[in-house]
Amino acid sequence: MDGPPAVIWREEVERLLRYEDLVPRLEQALGLFSRRDAAAVLQPVRTAVPLSKHGGFFLLMPAYMEQDGVLCTKLVCAYKREDESSLPATQATVMLLDPLYGNVKAVMDGEVITAMRTAAVSAISAKAGTPSRVSRPEPLRGLHPDCIVVFNLFNVRLLLQVRVWSHSKERAESFVASLGGAASACVLVEAAVSGADAIVTATRSTEPLLLGRWVKPGAHVAAVGACRPDWRELDDRLMEEAVVYADSREAAMVESGDIILSGAEVFAELGEVLNGTKPAHRDKTTVFKSLGLAVEDAVSAKLVFDQWEDRTSSV
Numbered sequence: 001m002d003g004p005p006a007v008i009w010r011e012e013v014e015r016l017l018r019y020e021d022l023v024p025r026l027e028q029a030l031g032l033f034s035r036r037d038a039a040a041v042l043q044p045v046r047t048a049v050p051l052s053k054h055g056g057f058f059l060l061m062p063a064y065m066e067q068d069g070v071l072c073t074k075l076v077c078a079y080k081r082e083d084e085s086s087l088p089a090t091q092a093t094v095m096l097l098d099p100l101y102g103n104v105k106a107v108m109d110g111e112v113i114t115a116m117r118t119a120a121v122s123a124i125s126a127k128a129g130t131p132s133r134v135s136r137p138e139p140l141r142g143l144h145p146d147c148i149v150v151f152n153l154f155n156v157r158l159l160l161q162v163r164v165w166s167h168s169k170e171r172a173e174s175f176v177a178s179l180g181g182a183a184s185a186c187v188l189v190e191a192a193v194s195g196a197d198a199i200v201t202a203t204r205s206t207e208p209l210l211l212g213r214w215v216k217p218g219a220h221v222a223a224v225g226a227c228r229p230d231w232r233e234l235d236d237r238l239m240e241e242a243v244v245y246a247d248s249r250e251a252a253m254v255e256s257g258d259i260i261l262s263g264a265e266v267f268a269e270l271g272e273v274l275n276g277t278k279p280a281h282r283d284k285t286t287v288f289k290s291l292g293l294a295v296e297d298a299v300s301a302k303l304v305f306d307q308w309e310d311r312t313s314s315v
């Protein structure tokens with residue numbers, strides 16, 4: 001495509017990206033990534049530039065999928081500080097390029113892509129790591145449509161009850177309200193997680209806030225925050241007792257405070273489980289350390305761009 005890049009912003013990305021298209025592409029991309037086949041995926045560990053003065057960091061996340069003809073990079077800034085700004089703590093922009101000439105085909109909002117692909121990968125990990133005994137025939141009703149789509153897609157029908165904790169009571173309550181009411185806010189982390197089959201941590205905490213002694217044996221934890229080597233969400237006990245999975249081994253050894261500081265070993269990548277080369281220990285306590293992969297953004301951006309081109313050419 002000649003000419004200036006397409007600019008595809010937030011509302012349009014929200015309209016164009018659907019979990020039912022995204023999830024199979026992510027499963028495939030995670031599997032390809034874990035094969036370490038350079039013709040399928042070339043993705044270095046991302047470049048991180050600390051923004052110490054502002055309590056944040058800047059990440060450059062390139063990926064090249066030769067066989068699929070996808071060349072992409074995401075620029076993302078994430079902050080741990082709390083302030084009065086209404087701007088989100090994680091801000092991202094994705095650029096899709098033509099690998100043949102290097103011209104930029106599209107510049108698109110990366111916040112929706114980041115939020116959706118991260119949630120979908122957590123659901124993929126829960127599908128792999130949650131004991132089958134918690135399955136039930138019908139998902140909990142009344143949840144936000146996004147949750148229902150993700151959980152239905154995977155047959156992860158374990159939502160008997162949803163409990164939410166935030167260090168801000170107002171945020172926990174507003175999140176519960178956004179889920180459609182079929183959830184409850186808890187004042188203590190322990191109350192939110194005790195007895196749970198699946199736990200998601202997605203905070204900007206730099207200290208452990210989920211303690212192993214609260215986690216039911218056999219539970220699955222998707223740990224999404226703590227993406228810097230000195231940040232933590234999970235304590236040493238949980239890291240020692242769990243079988244630990246990660247999206248990328250190399251990234252985990254460089255970026256994950258929960259893994260580096262606890263000395264835990266990464267048993268397998270999620271892609272290896274999806275490829276069938278490593279087992280999912282469903283009946284043990286499992287931790288999936290999510291850091292976020294450029295290849296997840298690349299397949300998401302390709303989906304958005306293909307849909308955008310289809311719509312534009314049919315007008």
Ligand SMILES: NC(=O)C1=CN([C@@H]2O[C@H](COP(=O)(O)OP(=O)(O)OC[C@H]3O[C@@H](n4cnc5c(N)ncnc54)[C@H](O)[C@@H]3O)[C@@H](O)[C@H]2O)C=CC1
Nearest residue numbers: 078089090118167202203204205206224225226290291292
């Ligand atoms: N694994 C992945 O693929 C991705 C990870 N992230 C990471 O996930 C985390 C959450 O990101 P967003 O949802 O964009 O941020 P957010 O600001 O929307 O949500 C983070 C929540 O953490 C809370 N928080 C802040 N400090 C805390 C503390 N000390 N203890 C407990 N809670 C605290 C905030 O009040 C807020 O409710 C960040 O660490 C971010 O870097 C973000 C995007 C992708």
Ligand SMILES: O=C([O-])C1=[NH+]CCC1
Nearest residue numbers: 078114227291292293
């Ligand atoms: O993958 C991602 O986009 C991010 N991981 C940590 C902060 C943002």
